[in-house]
Amino acid sequence: MKFMENILSFTSISFTEFLKEKFGKGSYHGNCIYRYFFKTGNTDFENLDCFVNIDLALAIKDSLILPDVEIADKRESDDVFKFALRLNDGEVIESVILKMKNRHTLCVSSQVGCKMSCKFCATAKMGFKRNLTVDEITLQLYTAKFILGYDIRNIVFMGMGEPLDNYENVRKAILIFNDQHGFDMAFAHITLSTSGLADVVERLGKDNMIRPNLSVSLNSGDNEIRKELMPITKKFDLKYLKKVLLNYPLKRKGIIFITYTLFKGVNDSKEDAKKLFSYVRDLPCRINLIPYNAVEECGFIPCSDGDINRFAGYLETYDLFVRKRWTKGAELDAGCGQLAAKI
Numbered sequence: 527m528k529f530m531e532n533i534l535s536f537t538s539i540s541f542t543e544f545l546k547e548k549f550g551k552g553s554y555h556g557n558c559i560y561r562y563f564f565k566t567g568n569t570d571f572e573n574l575d576c577f578v579n580i581d582l583a584l585a586i587k588d589s590l591i592l593p594d595v596e597i598a599d600k601r602e603s604d605d606v607f608k609f610a611l612r613l614n615d616g617e618v619i620e621s622v623i624l625k626m627k628n629r630h631t632l633c634v635s636s637q638v639g640c641k642m643s644c645k646f647c648a649t650a651k652m653g654f655k656r657n658l659t660v661d662e663i664t665l666q667l668y669t670a671k672f673i674l675g676y677d678i679r680n681i682v683f684m685g686m687g688e689p690l691d692n693y694e695n696v697r698k699a700i701l702i703f704n705d706q707h708g709f710d711m712a713f714a715h716i717t718l719s720t721s722g723l724a725d726v727v728e729r730l731g732k733d734n735m736i737r738p739n740l741s742v743s744l745n746s747g748d749n750e751i752r753k754e755l756m757p758i759t760k761k762f763d764l765k766y767l768k769k770v771l772l773n774y775p776l777k778r779k780g781i782i783f784i785t786y787t788l789f790k791g792v793n794d795s796k797e798d799a800k801k802l803f804s805y806v807r808d809l810p811c812r813i814n815l816i817p818y819n820a821v822e823e824c825g826f827i828p829c830s831d832g833d834i835n836r837f838a839g840y841l842e843t844y845d846l847f848v849r850k851r852w853t854k855g856a857e858l859d860a861g862c863g864q865l866a867a868k869i
Contacts, residue, residue, distance in 0.1 A: 532591040532661035533563060534668060535698070538707035548589060549582065557707055559586065564708030567672025569593075593665060595673050607676070611669060613638075613662055617655060619686055621666040629679035634666045636696050637687025642721045643757045644743075646789065648821045649686045657692040663699035667709060682717045684741070689718050690726040700736045713737045719785065724762040724770040731774045740774065741783035741814070742767075746793045747801035755792070764805065771809055782809060787816045788834060790827035799840035812847045 531544060542556030549555075558576035563569060569592045572583040598618050599610040607623040622633040638655040640647070666685075670676050681703055683689040689696045696718070703711040717739040720727060727740070746752040753759040771782060784806055788794045806813070815838055818828045829837070834850055841848045 530589060530591050532659075533569075534593060534661035534664040534702070535659070536560070537698075537701050537705050545586065549586060551582075555586075560707050564705070567593075567668065591661075593668055595665070595669050597669070597673070607674065609669065609674065611662075611665065619658065619662070619666075621670065621685055623670055623674070623676050623678070625676075630670075630676045631680040631682060632667060632670050632676075632678045633682050633685045634663060635685030635687055636663060636683055636689040636692045640687045641691060642688050644721060645755055645757075646787065646818060646821060646824050646826050648824075651821070651823065652686075657695060658687070660695045660698045660702070663695060664702050664709075667703065678711075680715045680717070681711060682719065682741075683738075684717070684719045688721055688723065690720045690723040690730070693726055693729065697733065697736055700738055704736070714739065717741050717783065719743060719783075721756055721758050722762055722767050723758065724767045727767075727770050727774065731770075737777075739783060741785055742771065743785045743787070744802070744805070745785075745787050745789075746798065747803070747805035748793075748798070751793055751798075755789075768805065768809075776810060780810065782811045783814055784809070784811045785814045785816060787818050788829040788837060789818050790829050790833065792826065794829055794833055794837050796840050799837060799844075803841065803844040803846060806846070807844070812849060813841060814849050814851050815841075816851045 536544065538557060538560045541560050542553050545551040545556045555576055558574055559571050562571070562574055569587065571577070571587050572580045574583065577583040596612040597609055598612040601608045605625055607625060608620060610618050610620045612618050617638045619635040619638055621635060624631040624633065635658065637657050639652040640649045641654040642650060644650050667678060667681065670678050683696065700716055700718070703709050703716060704713055713736065718730070719741040721743050730740070743756070744752070745755050747764070749759060749764045752764060774782065776782070786802065802813070815834055817834055818826055820826070820828055838848045838850055
């Protein structure tokens with residue numbers, strides 16, 4: 527049985543190295559194929575001008591695993607398009623396209639299930655099954671662009687799973703998203719969200735090859751409340767996480783996104799706002815307020831629009847930069863925390 531590489535697992539450099547090792551060809555053929563595939567989604571390499579010998583093109587094609595997309599489910603509203611991909615082993619992951627007037631954002635998954643056990647999250651209810659491979663992560667953008675036809679301008683790792691718990695595969699996927707010969711997605715348009723794996727945030731900060739935006743799901747400035755919502759706090763408490771975030775390297779005028787999901791009667795009081803301010807006051811950050819999207823069996827109550835406006839008002843008295851993110855896709859189970867691949 528011959529070992530084959532998936533074309534969606536390559537950067538342009540590693541693809542050129544692959545061609546050199548397998549076929550004795552270099553950057554001319556490598557860049558020609560890579561650009562063509564990642565810019566158009568097409569795999570008819572034998573028609574490219576860089577091949578005088580069609581047999582060589584067919585041999586290269588035969589040595590690669592090419593995208594085999596099985597969309598297991600799709601749902602759409604005015605603002606959101608959610609699609610589920612069935613993977614080769616039968617597992618299913620969900621991705622969400624947030625539709626906007628001039629640009630679209632793709633929310634990608636990094637794992638099948640999740641280990642973090644956040645009490646409000648549908649993915650957590652699945653438990654952890656496995657990490658996604660590099661090509662399974664990049665397949666989500668390939669599908670959104672070339673199968674579904676959306677012009678994706680931003681990528682957020684906010685789908686199923688904790689991306690920092692699958693660091694190496696997520697890291698390589700980000701390099702592929704960023705590759706100028708391929709998807710050509712600037713790091714400034716890629717956001718990696720974490721529940722607070724502080725040790726891996728440190729590792730990310732020391733990684734000079736990638737520099738995506740960093741988003742931290744905080745949800746409380748009180749360690750005990752956060753521990754109840756997000757058990758990862760038992761391993762990395764707010765004090766330790768804060769130390770890591772203060773030392774995280776940012777570009778000039780760079781910021782860390784602090785995501786704060788509001789739960790009625792849990793973290794939405796004036797006192798909760800004060801604790802949040804005390805925690806972030808010396809961090810270069812922006813607060814993204816997100817309404818809780820109801821998840822069956824989790825038992826939390828969503829806040830009303832009025833509650834969100836009120837809480838935002840508390841924060842604004844402290845001169846914090848606050849952005850209210852109104853619910854999108856909840857009716858499709860496509861909102862934050864609702865992805866569970868139930869098809």
